[in-house]
Amino acid sequence: VPKPVLDHGFVRMIDYMGDDAAICQAARVSYGRGTKSVQNDEGLIRYLMRHWHSTPFEMCELKLHVKLPVFVARQWIRHRMANVNEYSARYSILDREFYIPRAEDLAAQSRQNNQGRGDVLGAEESARVLDWLREDAHRAYDHYEAMISDDGQQGVARELARMNLPANIYTQWYWKVDLHNLFHFLRLRADSHAQYEIRVYADAICEMVKDWVPAAYRAFEEYRLGGVTLSASGV
């Protein structure tokens, strides 16, 4: 079942390969008939995470179906160590579905952080913004439909007409990634510096990963999400 995210988006698990035991199975190939008894699974996983022995985590793989606004997709796709098949707006017609933030997610530009948001907007300003977002999206989509229609005209190519559509329109893709690179994605995107709209996807995926590979997820929380790095001079 798809996990809903934002107003029209979702994350749906399609398939996975491996589990906590598969991480250990791969790690243990290194130890062969090693002389020291190798610890239990949870201990081994913590050890691997702590020491950045990342290749055993690459032995697990997750495949998701995701529906997400284009501006979120533009951030997400920057993670190159993944496999993607996206809906083609050259081939197919995009749906009339736009991300329209809830009023409580409409925030002002942060004064401290140039790449972030600050206080929630007041009611009046918020209403004005939401009106613009809704109206512009729908007018753009009306014109998109009118352009591609072949009713009484030639109808412009879909690959051209879509350039009129705003960045909050939804797209979708299949996304497959190994667990090491997924943790890297989650560390960056479930973080407070990430934009709220991608963070909610990362949070939804965190829930899935916690169920799928509980020991690996605990180690990830302990050493990555919750960990703190001190600099040399801070030490």
Add this chain to the structure above:
Amino acid sequence: VPKPVLDHGFVRMIDYMGDDAAICQAARVSYGRGTKSVQNDEGLIRYLMRHWHSTPFEMCELKLHVKLPVFVARQWIRHRMANVNEYSARYSILDREFYIPRAEDLAAQSRQNNQGRGDVLGAEESARVLDWLREDAHRAYDHYEAMISDDGQQGVARELARMNLPANIYTQWYWKVDLHNLFHFLRLRADSHAQYEIRVYADAICEMVKDWVPAAYRAFEEYRLGGVTLSASGV
């Protein structure tokens, strides 16, 4: 000097590493004091290209500064084997610059190819389309500016306001890639199946590469761009 592409875009060479000789230098490390005399540079490069010995081409690197519409950037970024730094619409304010096709580039949806275009639009339809593209873009940008303004209001965060902007707005980035993967990009994007708007960038880059590594480019034309693959049963 930047090479202009489309109405406001460009490709500008920032830096490069290596040249035809560097490809051969790396390939020849394999031959050591090999017993057979290794051929001249042009012959060696053709040999490497013909036999898919791709790693010596990875020894050259090109760094470009590119300005391009967002819908082109979305296709381009799918090439994962490259390094990218893009203008941040969270951090900075986007410029009021949109790709508006020339009338002769406004074509109808192809009847044969679902992912392509066919005949150029008639004058009347074309004018209608161009008006919509222009008006919608500028209205969206007016509202973008109005939303982020802190004049008499809080001003919504840039990372939110940008979702109102259409896919033909321009972005820019630094893009660095090795020559093997650049050829792979060019083969796919200078091809007739690629959308016209990315093809013109690929064509502009082809010109640069031809000057930079002429022998490698000739081999690329001979065995990739101009080559034809027959299937087993076609043979």
Add this chain to the structure above:
Amino acid sequence: VPKPVLDHGFVRMIDYMGDDAAICQAARVSYGRGTKSVQNDEGLIRYLMRHWHSTPFEMCELKLHVKLPVFVARQWIRHRMANVNEYSARYSILDREFYIPRAEDLAAQSRQNNQGRGDVLGAEESARVLDWLREDAHRAYDHYEAMISDDGQQGVARELARMNLPANIYTQWYWKVDLHNLFHFLRLRADSHAQYEIRVYADAICEMVKDWVPAAYRAFEEYRLGGVTLSASGV
């Protein structure tokens, strides 16, 4: 069950993700409610292969356990788009197992091809070579054992002692790869230019892939293994 390869090696399938249908499922996300009916699975897979639409093939993943001589491992590991966990000769003691070619695989240096072999060796020369290979390997291993022993001495570190061992000693690893990159590996390593000792591994994997994703494998044979590329001037 492991598939035996060479005298002591094997390839064993540990796990896989996806199948022919999964390739199509991912490819079809692009077509959404596309206007033209998309062909059947076999036709679609052939289409994707023919047009180098490689990302849907990345949606399948194979995990193998492989035992192989070190000099084969050195060629294999050059394929970077894969995940690997190898037996550690720092941590563990290597087994006394060496690849000793069958007499019929002992061939002379090719006169035509600097990177290949020609005629099979005569019986006498062959016997001489095999004796050297066997004796040197066992002597090296005897000394390896003697060096690491802590019986009446300190015992040198395993990471040092292993430097005495020849390239025909066996190692093992878990190797995980997606289907697109696996086909790339197989095209290069099941090819007549590849060294016989890696080709037999590639051949064994081909058999597995044929069972696992029969339609994809047929398309691979048709357009890659059996295909022929003509150059521009050859066309």
Add this chain to the structure above:
Amino acid sequence: VPKPVLDHGFVRMIDYMGDDAAICQAARVSYGRGTKSVQNDEGLIRYLMRHWHSTPFEMCELKLHVKLPVFVARQWIRHRMANVNEYSARYSILDREFYIPRAEDLAAQSRQNNQGRGDVLGAEESARVLDWLREDAHRAYDHYEAMISDDGQQGVARELARMNLPANIYTQWYWKVDLHNLFHFLRLRADSHAQYEIRVYADAICEMVKDWVPAAYRAFEEYRLGGVTLSASGV
């Protein structure tokens, strides 16, 4: 000029792209006409390193020529995000050059760390080990030469004969890598957990990088080499 490493190895800088300023140039494309004045170069580089903004570091590239023992090459090659052209032992004849440790580098297996070394060996044991290493290497090479000779015999193919050679024989390659992935390599291989014989290469490269991109190297020392990570429960 090549920097000597171990008894016959070296690291030689062939070419580079970019410098500290190039990192900043790429990072600043993100800020466009950003509203807040962006800090000086050193400060910006420290900021990027501290916050794992790794893509600007990918804008610099280093190309090295390295001569190294095979067992070191086997560890090194595991770093997939690099470009490599290695001497071919199928095509060419390997030189009679082996890494023979200095007596002070010959250490016993560590009792604490299964993947490491402990005390230096005593003089007698050390002499015994060095004799074996030298004798076995030279005998193996004598047989290698005898096998490939076509004097009065066919001469076995080089690709076969080389299987007799031990892991301390030297190979060489061109290795090209971007600065982000180079720092990742250095963090893992200049570390005390890395085997001494690869660490000395990492140390030699550190010296080069310090000269090439001094500000980036300082930030790397501060936040990676010298940094300490506390776990969530340790915080």
